[in-house]
Amino acid sequence: MATRNGGAFVLVALCVSGLALRVAGAREPLMPAMYVLGDSTVDVGNNNFLPDCSAECRANYPRYGVDFPTHKPTGRFSNGYNLADQIAQFLGFTESPPAYASLPPERILGQMKTGINFASGGSGLQDQTGKHWRVYTMTDQLEKFTCAVQMMGNSSYDLISRSLVFISVGSNDLFEYVDGNATLSPSRNDTAFLQGLVAAYKSYLQELYAAGARKFSIVSPSMVGCCPSQRFAGAAKKDLDGYRCFGTANDLSRQLYPKLHSMLQDLSADLAGMNYSICHSAAMAETVLKHAASPTLSKPDGAGHGVLRRRRAVRDGKCTKFASVCPNRDNYLFWDGFHPTQAASAEAAFALVADQGLYVHPINLTRLAAL
Numbered sequence: 557m558a559t560r561n562g563g564a565f566v567l568v569a570l571c572v573s574g575l576a577l578r579v580a581g582a583r584e585p586l587m588p589a590m591y592v593l594g595d596s597t598v599d600v601g602n603n604n605f606l607p608d609c610s611a612e613c614r615a616n617y618p619r620y621g622v623d624f625p626t627h628k629p630t631g632r633f634s635n636g637y638n639l640a641d642q643i644a645q646f647l648g649f650t651e652s653p654p655a656y657a658s659l660p661p662e663r664i665l666g667q668m669k670t671g672i673n674f675a676s677g678g679s680g681l682q683d684q685t686g687k688h689w690r691v692y693t694m695t696d697q698l699e700k701f702t703c704a705v706q707m708m709g710n711s712s713y714d715l716i717s718r719s720l721v722f723i724s725v726g727s728n729d730l731f732e733y734v735d736g737n738a739t740l741s742p743s744r745n746d747t748a749f750l751q752g753l754v755a756a757y758k759s760y761l762q763e764l765y766a767a768g769a770r771k772f773s774i775v776s777p778s779m780v781g782c783c784p785s786q787r788f789a790g791a792a793k794k795d796l797d798g799y800r801c802f803g804t805a806n807d808l809s810r811q812l813y814p815k816l817h818s819m820l821q822d823l824s825a826d827l828a829g830m831n832y833s834i835c836h837s838a839a840m841a842e843t844v845l846k847h848a849a850s851p852t853l854s855k856p857d858g859a860g861h862g863v864l865r866r867r868r869a870v871r872d873g874k875c876t877k878f879a880s881v882c883p884n885r886d887n888y889l890f891w892d893g894f895h896p897t898q899a900a901s902a903e904a905a906f907a908l909v910a911d912q913g914l915y916v917h918p919i920n921l922t923r924l925a926a927l
């Protein structure tokens with residue numbers, strides 16, 4: 557029954573999300589600024605500026621951006637707008653605030669008034685995640701944020717406390733931990749690993765709070781084992797009603813969410829005036845994937861109408877300028893081997909904004925913004 561309701565919700569979200577977010581774009585912003593931290597799900601071009609980052613950790617070449625308003629790649633790991641853009645649009649901005657690394661130093665102070673995006677593809681909760689590309693780690697991102705807040709001086713407090721801190725991170729820690737490995741050591745300790753991630757998250761939130769942040773929107777890692785790149789990894793098994801996913805990786809996502817949620821509950825009880833909204837992305841993805849897998853609703857490769865397919869919209873392996881892409885990209889969940897399409901992130905954004913307690917707890921972004 558829960559799944560049926562969930563499925564219906566997802567369909568409704570699909571139909572109205574674009575409209576709801578566009579209407580929102582016409583208003584005065586609901587919050588003065590938005591600060592974005594995290595990984596490739598929300599990076600809008602920071603990695604373009606990394607010296608040691610190869611094509612693998614950048615998205616500044618075709619066919620990324622094919623559905624972006626300019627039809628040009630920007631560094632977003634998407635065919636169009638990503639989740640940060642879509643949340644920004646809900647708040648009343650035209651798109652995500654600009655990438656920190658794209659700003660000349662003299663523009664940082666002024667840009668802090670409406671927001672900056674610090675996110676870096678490949679980064680994780682642990683500093684060692686993404687290390688081989690020397691990505692901007694969460695520690696780096698935090699340092700840049702707190703430094704910019706300090707530059708603003710006393711005037712920052714009111715602004716920062718009324719603004720949104722939007723964080724989407726953690727999947728890369730899980731990817732690197734399992735590493736497509738069928739023979740993960742039986743003596744490994746998943747509990748200790750997950751506790752370490754939660755402790756890192758907690759320390760970042762404490763730092764953000766100390767810098768004046770009060771309103772947090774947190775996106776927990778999704779079903780990482782169902783990304784096209786992971787689906788046929790070593791330990792893949794039938795997960796999600798027979799849909800072949802890397803079950804070990806999915807189990808980590810499932811276990812992480814309650815730990816993150818209870819950390820947030822404890823933290824907000826300790827830190828006066830802190831409010832948060834957390835999205836259970838794994839549960840949401842599970843619903844969408846089961847729905848997409850339902851033979852009565854769509855054939856895996858049939859001409860689905862409004863049902864997001866499970867494969868990627870980039871047809872031949874890697875997303876390069878030579879890749880052919882599916883014409884009906886809005887019907888796909890995944891753009892490349894790891895990242896959602898613009899349509900799938902629009903759906904997630906709509907849930908973050910308007911969910912009534914199914915996937916987003918304890919309040920949705922509409923309520924968080926209104927506090």
Ligand SMILES: *[C@@H]1O[C@H](CO)[C@@H](O)[C@H](O)[C@H]1NC(C)=O
Pocket residue numbers: 710
């Ligand atoms: C800024 O904050 C410091 C420390 O709280 C305080 O001593 C100082 O008077 C403040 N300055 C202004 C202009 O409010």
Ligand SMILES: *[C@@H]1O[C@H](CO)[C@@H](O)[C@H](O)[C@H]1NC(C)=O
Pocket residue numbers: 735737738739740741
């Ligand atoms: C898989 O995990 C085992 C045990 O942790 C390790 O010894 C092995 O090197 C890993 N293999 C790969 C390809 O990462």
Ligand SMILES: *[C@@H]1O[C@H](CO)[C@@H](O)[C@H](O)[C@H]1NC(C)=O
Pocket residue numbers: 745747748751
């Ligand atoms: C795994 O780690 C947890 C937390 O650190 C610890 O309580 C538990 O005893 C460990 N389990 C094993 C089998 O070592």
Ligand SMILES: *[C@@H]1O[C@H](CO)[C@@H](O)[C@H](O)[C@H]1NC(C)=O
Pocket residue numbers: 824825827828829830831918919927
């Ligand atoms: C906001 O946070 C405060 C504590 O920091 C809490 O008492 C209050 O219930 C929260 N508001 C909502 C709507 O969750």
Ligand SMILES: *[C@@H]1O[C@H](CO)[C@@H](O)[C@H](O)[C@H]1NC(C)=O
Pocket residue numbers: 909910911912913919920922923
């Ligand atoms: C947000 O959450 C509240 C409380 O659960 C709910 O009444 C409302 O319909 C939700 N959606 C929007 C867009 O406010």
